[in-house]
Amino acid sequence: MELKDKLISSFLAFENHVDVDSKIHDIRSEAIKTFEQEGFPTKKVEAWKYTSLNALLKTDFSVFPKQENALEFSEVKKYFLHDIDTYKIVFIDGKYSSYLSQTTHDGMDICLMSAALNKPKYRVIVENYFNKIAEKDSLSSLNTAFAKEGAYIHIPRNKMVEKPIQIIHFSTGNESALMLQPRNLIIVDENSHVQIIERHQSLTDNPVLTNSVTEIFTAKRGIVDYYKIQNDNENASLIDNTFINQKQESIASVHTFSFGGKLTRNNLNFYQNGERIDSTLKGITIIGNKQHVDHSTLVHHKQPNCESHQDYKGIFAESATGVFNGKVVVDKIAQKINAYQANNNILVDDKATINTKPQLEIFADDVKCSHGCTVGQLDDDALFYLKTRGIHEKEAKALLMYAFANNVLASVKIPELKQRINKLIANKLGVNIGFNL
Amino acid sequence: MLKIKDLHASVDDKSILKGINLEVNAGEVHAIMGPNGSGKSTLATVIAGKEDYEIERGEIEFEGEDLHELAPEERAHKGIFLSFQYPVEIPGVSVTNFMKTAINETRKAKGLEEMPANEMLKLIREKSELLEIDRKFLSRSLNEGFSGGEKKRNEIFQMAMLEPKLAILDETDSGLDIDALRIVANGVNKLKSKDNAVIVITHYQRLLDYIVPDFVHVLYNGKIVKSGTKELAHELEEKGYDWIKEEVLQ
Numbered sequence: 001m002e003l004k005d006k007l008i009s010s011f012l013a014f015e016n017h018v019d020v021d022s023k024i025h026d027i028r029s030e031a032i033k034t035f036e037q038e039g040f041p042t043k044k045v046e047a048w049k050y051t052s053l054n055a056l057l058k059t060d061f062s063v064f065p066k067q068e069n070a071l072e073f074s075e076v077k078k079y080f081l082h083d084i085d086t087y088k089i090v091f092i093d094g095k096y097s098s099y100l101s102q103t104t105h106d107g108m109d110i111c112l113m114s115a116a117l118n119k120p121k122y123r124v125i126v127e128n129y130f131n132k133i134a135e136k137d138s139l140s141s142l143n144t145a146f147a148k149e150g151a152y153i154h155i156p157r158n159k160m161v162e163k164p165i166q167i168i169h170f171s172t173g174n175e176s177a178l179m180l181q182p183r184n185l186i187i188v189d190e191n192s193h194v195q196i197i198e199r200h201q202s203l204t205d206n207p208v209l210t211n212s213v214t215e216i217f218t219a220k221r222g223i224v225d226y227y228k229i230q231n232d233n234e235n236a237s238l239i240d241n242t243f244i245n246q247k248q249e250s251i252a253s254v255h256t257f258s259f260g261g262k263l264t265r266n267n268l269n270f271y272q273n274g275e276r277i278d279s280t281l282k283g284i285t286i287i288g289n290k291q292h293v294d295h296s297t298l299v300h301h302k303q304p305n306c307e308s309h310q311d312y313k314g315i316f317a318e319s320a321t322g323v324f325n326g327k328v329v330v331d332k333i334a335q336k337i338n339a340y341q342a343n344n345n346i347l348v349d350d351k352a353t354i355n356t357k358p359q360l361e362i363f364a365d366d367v368k369c370s371h372g373c374t375v376g377q378l379d380d381d382a383l384f385y386l387k388t389r390g391i392h393e394k395e396a397k398a399l400l401m402y403a404f405a406n407n408v409l410a411s412v413k414i415p416e417l418k419q420r421i422n423k424l425i426a427n428k429l430g431v432n433i434g435f436n437l
Numbered sequence: 438m439l440k441i442k443d444l445h446a447s448v449d450d451k452s453i454l455k456g457i458n459l460e461v462n463a464g465e466v467h468a469i470m471g472p473n474g475s476g477k478s479t480l481a482t483v484i485a486g487k488e489d490y491e492i493e494r495g496e497i498e499f500e501g502e503d504l505h506e507l508a509p510e511e512r513a514h515k516g517i518f519l520s521f522q523y524p525v526e527i528p529g530v531s532v533t534n535f536m537k538t539a540i541n542e543t544r545k546a547k548g549l550e551e552m553p554a555n556e557m558l559k560l561i562r563e564k565s566e567l568l569e570i571d572r573k574f575l576s577r578s579l580n581e582g583f584s585g586g587e588k589k590r591n592e593i594f595q596m597a598m599l600e601p602k603l604a605i606l607d608e609t610d611s612g613l614d615i616d617a618l619r620i621v622a623n624g625v626n627k628l629k630s631k632d633n634a635v636i637v638i639t640h641y642q643r644l645l646d647y648i649v650p651d652f653v654h655v656l657y658n659g660k661i662v663k664s665g666t667k668e669l670a671h672e673l674e675e676k677g678y679d680w681i682k683e684e685v686l687q
Contacts, residue, residue: 379525380489381525382525382527384482384485384487384488384509385521385524385525386525386527387486387508387509387510387513388485388486388509388510388512388513388517388518388519388521389513389535389539389542389595389599390510390513390514390539390540390542390543390546390599391510391538391539391542392510392542392546393508393510395538395542396510399527399530399535399538400527402529402530403526403527403528403529403530406528406529406578407528407529409529410529
């Protein structure tokens, strides 16, 4: 059976396990219809021109894992940011692991989507926010249809969350191929600040396909720093759909570090619903083999006097392919905005490919919008300089690539995370240069 | 130490060096002067091993070993150092970390252990004092946002750290004010010994007041057309290069 048909028929089974009389379920039922009509996107769709799901969809993914697996912390410690204290929301094959998690209800909710969906005390807030900013495209709809588990974070007003929150999804290979659809809802009220790190990690070579949706609501003067670590193994694919709604004077940033995985698609959407908003979208992609990473970003400027900053760096080796599609929409009333977009790429090998496309739709007449993309190779003169200092070719190239990507790292606000990313980069570049980059 | 015989080199089929002969021995300071485009910087980068240049003819030997087949980093490991006219900026890598990498890569090539951290710190302190470099400077990203003078001083700091046998200073004096020039020259002089040698490439005689050469060579149109002692540099300063060009024509 094709994956699409399998998913549609699974929906009937899924309904046996959820409250079908809730308003949320009406949304699910609507969503499965959308998916049924549209199916998986093909390369004929403009937004998917350079990313094909065809090969991936031939895999016979299980939609519900039959058995549950447990993990010892020592087995997976390395995937955590473990040198500082953090909240943790951990899932194993889509199921919540209370053993590996550290959640809280003390003055804020850092807990589970299943709890938010099922407990009456969350009903009003869930109904106010759930699926309110997620696009109604086929993949987000597919996730909505099966929305049941994920992270639920609600930070009430005037709260500075002292510890970062880690959301980690492990897959253990308990099925020969597994599809996961986590659903996260994050609400940050007025004047509050939260830092979140998200990671998807497959622990075996069995194929995994994750289709994730995250909705983030940032109220007036709220601050959200979101970090995505995408360093999965080469049989794991990820379609990440993230939607961020910002109110006036809020500051939101998403850093995406893509170093691994078979196919990774990041649909990252920012909606500015207020004045004096600041949005930051940054990413470093370093991939090789036949890996594929696609960043499709949208910043929708709906109000005046706002800023957005996009800075994506890509390093592509061997037969790796990259896509950057950065869309900026400026509504007619959104005067005096400043939208900046940069996408710089290095192709290390002849067979590597990058497709980069800025897409600006500007309807206001008093705005600053700048964009630039570059594709190049490493600078020979710079390489020569490093070599004359006795540095071997491989290490010299690594230093230059590191320097190339550096300004994206500079804005990472958690020092231990920055250190970790540095190590991942050094690992990815295959060097040990005597100091932590 | 360095023996260059009838060296011809070209880039993109354009010949730039057209028969260079030069011998540099330990303990000596050589100055290479000449008008723009005469091939001075090319000679420096060819000795350091830049792959873009094709050696069409001739020999370069360093301590009896043919340099032809050696990569730039291998030449560095043997003790050849080039101070760049335009040093490269490396954002995110501090001067200190860069030096650690350079020194340990060289040690690795020689089969030595990495230099212990305390020894490294001591060396950095000692050499930065020699060049009157502030400690804060060492934690800045390599060459990023450095002034022209800071870049040059940093080049000589690297030279001090790496202790090469042969140092080639390519236009180290350009962009330096008189104080910086004095500090840089002072550093070079303190590093000079009977076991190492320096080649100073310069347009002007100014630097040679501070780093006094044993020999001065004039490079013109890819050849050394005149060699002499430091008095030759003074003569060039007074009379310019035209008389040399005329001499060559005759």
